[in-house]
Amino acid sequence: MSSGKRLAKRSIIGARVCCPHPSQDGYFFPCAIQATRTGHSGQNRYSVKFVDGTVAEVKETELIGQGFRSIASIGLKKGQKVYITLSGKEVQGIVISHQMNDEVLVAVSGQEHPVLHVSRRIQEVRLTESRKSARLADHDTDYVKLANIHAHTQKRAVSGVIDVPSSNPRKRTSASLSEDVEAMDEQIAAMALTSLSCSPVPSHITRLQEVEMWAAGSEGGHSSSYSSWDTDGSWKSSPSPPSRLPVSAVPTPVQVFTGNSTDEGIGLEEAFDEPSDESSPRKKRLPSRKVYQCTWQACGVVSATRSAVERHIRHAHLMRQDNSDSDLSDDHEEEFYYTEIEVNVDNITDSLQHMNMSTSPAPTQSHMDMVRPPHEDPIYKDHQYGIRPVESTFSAPVNIPQIQRSLSWQASTSGTNSVSLQSQGYRSIFYQRQQQHQAASPKSPTYLCSTQRSSKGRGEGRKCRKVYGMDNRDLWCTQCRWKKACSRSFDSYA
DNA sequence: GGTGCCGGGAG
DNA sequence: CTCCCGGCACC
Numbered sequence: 001m002s003s004g005k006r007l008a009k010r011s012i013i014g015a016r017v018c019c020p021h022p023s024q025d026g027y028f029f030p031c032a033i034q035a036t037r038t039g040h041s042g043q044n045r046y047s048v049k050f051v052d053g054t055v056a057e058v059k060e061t062e063l064i065g066q067g068f069r070s071i072a073s074i075g076l077k078k079g080q081k082v083y084i085t086l087s088g089k090e091v092q093g094i095v096i097s098h099q100m101n102d103e104v105l106v107a108v109s110g111q112e113h114p115v116l117h118v119s120r121r122i123q124e125v126r127l128t129e130s131r132k133s134a135r136l137a138d139h140d141t142d143y144v145k146l147a148n149i150h151a152h153t154q155k156r157a158v159s160g161v162i163d164v165p166s167s168n169p170r171k172r173t174s175a176s177l178s179e180d181v182e183a184m185d186e187q188i189a190a191m192a193l194t195s196l197s198c199s200p201v202p203s204h205i206t207r208l209q210e211v212e213m214w215a216a217g218s219e220g221g222h223s224s225s226y227s228s229w230d231t232d233g234s235w236k237s238s239p240s241p242p243s244r245l246p247v248s249a250v251p252t253p254v255q256v257f258t259g260n261s262t263d264e265g266i267g268l269e270e271a272f273d274e275p276s277d278e279s280s281p282r283k284k285r286l287p288s289r290k291v292y293q294c295t296w297q298a299c300g301v302v303s304a305t306r307s308a309v310e311r312h313i314r315h316a317h318l319m320r321q322d323n324s325d326s327d328l329s330d331d332h333e334e335e336f337y338y339t340e341i342e343v344n345v346d347n348i349t350d351s352l353q354h355m356n357m358s359t360s361p362a363p364t365q366s367h368m369d370m371v372r373p374p375h376e377d378p379i380y381k382d383h384q385y386g387i388r389p390v391e392s393t394f395s396a397p398v399n400i401p402q403i404q405r406s407l408s409w410q411a412s413t414s415g416t417n418s419v420s421l422q423s424q425g426y427r428s429i430f431y432q433r434q435q436q437h438q439a440a441s442p443k444s445p446t447y448l449c450s451t452q453r454s455s456k457g458r459g460e461g462r463k464c465r466k467v468y469g470m471d472n473r474d475l476w477c478t479q480c481r482w483k484k485a486c487s488r489s490f491d492s493y494a
Numbered sequence: 495g496g497t498g499c500c501g502g503g504a505g
Numbered sequence: 506c507t508c509c510c511g512g513c514a515c516c
Contacts, residue, residue, distance in 0.1 A: 463498065482508060485499055 017065030018127040019048055022056045026077050028064060030128045031056075064127055072122045076104055083126040084108070084118060090129065098122065295337055313337045464488060 014032055021029040031048035034055065038044055044060045064071055076082065076098040083090050084106055093106035102122040109115045292309035294301040294317070301316075303309035317337060463486040464476035479487040 465497070478508090480498085483499060483510065 015065065015067070016128055017046075017048065017063045017068060019056075019058045019062045019064060021050055022054065027080055028074070028076075028127050029081075033063075070123075071125060071127060072102065076122070076125070080127075082106055083129050084120050084124060086116075086118060090126075092129075093118065095125075 013034065013036070016030060016032055018028045018030050020026055021031075029050050031050045033046050034049050035047040036044055037047075045057055046060065046063060047055060047057050048063075049055045061069065063069060064074060076095045078095050078097055080095040082093050082095055082104070084093055085091075086108060091108050093108040096105040096107050096117065098104045104120050104122050104125050106118050106120055106125065107115050108118055292303045292306050294303075294309055294313055301309070301312055303312060464480035468475040473481065477487045479485055
């Protein structure tokens with residue numbers, strides 16, 4: 001944009017549009033129109049330039065953007081990077097599914113919160129960034145780290161996958177899951193690894209992977225660049241911003257939201273969202289506390305205590321009237337149907353209110369899952385892994401086998417650089433948890449809620465020192481570093 | 495001896 | 506405030 005030649009006011013040249021990237025099979029990427037000409041058939045053809053410098057000539061009908069086709073006219077493939085508005089902020093996400101009814105399930109990831117699954121109408125999904133928020137900038141940072149770690153692992157595919165939502169996902173067999181894994185690996189990984197240097201966390205990447213990659217990426221020496229539209233309308237490309245790994249962010253379960261499109265009042269979004277008041281430098285250090293959300297399909301009831309949510313699940317979903325006075329049933333089945341949410345104390349009141357409003361039991365309470373015995377749940381079969389994902393209302397559960405695969409390749413590829421330090425720190429948590437849960441019960445979940453420390457005697461929880469070791473003191477929570485009461489709860493669940 | 499963390503001090 | 510650490514109670 002320094003040609004000095006002034007473009008006509010309405011010139012299409014330079015317009016930001018999106019079109020399928022020639023080397024990214026069907027995935028739409030932002031690009032800028034460089035030139036236009038009229039083809040033989042009278043149809044306009046456009047020369048566009050992508051972020052990565054790729055120039056392609058495309059037909060007018062391939063362009064998505066103002067004056068061209070609208071996003072609503074296309075089908076979004078899973079893995080497509082998109083932007084949506086979440087609580088008034090624009091966030092990056094990855095398409096998990098684009099349903100026939102034009103509903104798009106998007107996985108959004110942030111710094112101090114789990115991966116969110118957000119549903120949006122196709123019209124509300126954008127292929128390009130419409131504005132740059134501080135929050136989004138942070139996301140960019142994280143995603144660059146992901147790109148870094150991908151590069152570090154010599155482009156080995158992250159074995160994450162988006163589970164194809166089916167009418168009844170629970171009936172899917174392990175075999176079909178595995179097939180999906182294989183089928184999607186190539187596609188998704190290719191997108192994540194190649195020109196998508198600023199790609200968001202692929203939704204299919206489990207929380208574990210995500211954390212590990214974050215951790216690993218923060219030390220990444222690989223200079224991947226990230227690009228975005230600058231305010232002057234030109235592409236800006238810069239080296240990876242300094243990493244700001246949220247070390248203190250304890251892995252928390254994937255959160256699933258059946259968020260409506262109005263962007264209002266989703267509890268976790270409140271915590272996720274940053275208040276306009278940025279004046280306090282200590283914002284990110286706000287103490288947080290945990291609430292417990294029922295993950296039974298279409299429920300989402302939030303309780304302040306674990307026992308409360310367990311009671312809710314036991315009575316409302318498991319239809320158990322027995323054990324009414326104990327916190328857990330004999331088989332602890334209710335443990336699988338809630339998840340822990342960490343919210344800032346400042347936000348918690350609002351969060352709870354909002355969550356109760358926006359994720360209150362949906363009218364689909366009569367879901368067929370209620371009549372399906374738990375042992376038919378494929379998820380149950382995966383408990384051998386000791387990892388229990390939260391199920392999505394949109395039937396896009398995290399795929400368990402991937403976690404295993406991820407662990408294995410992470411283990412085999414770590415140690416090539418300083419990356420391994422932090423990722424190992426996190427990995428150890430999960431390994432230890434796995435072992436503990438396996439020992440405790442074959443059904444024991446991993447992503448489990450930490451106990452409130454106050455209810456446990458001192459030393460019963462697992463602290464940063466134990467988890468990370470003295471060598472990784474920088475991974476400890478601040479409290480532990482200061483020899484104060486650990487602010488994290490590595491639940492020993494024993 | 496290792497660990498978790500209270501209490502208190504320095505800046 | 507943040508950051509650090511002596512020292513104590515547990516294990």
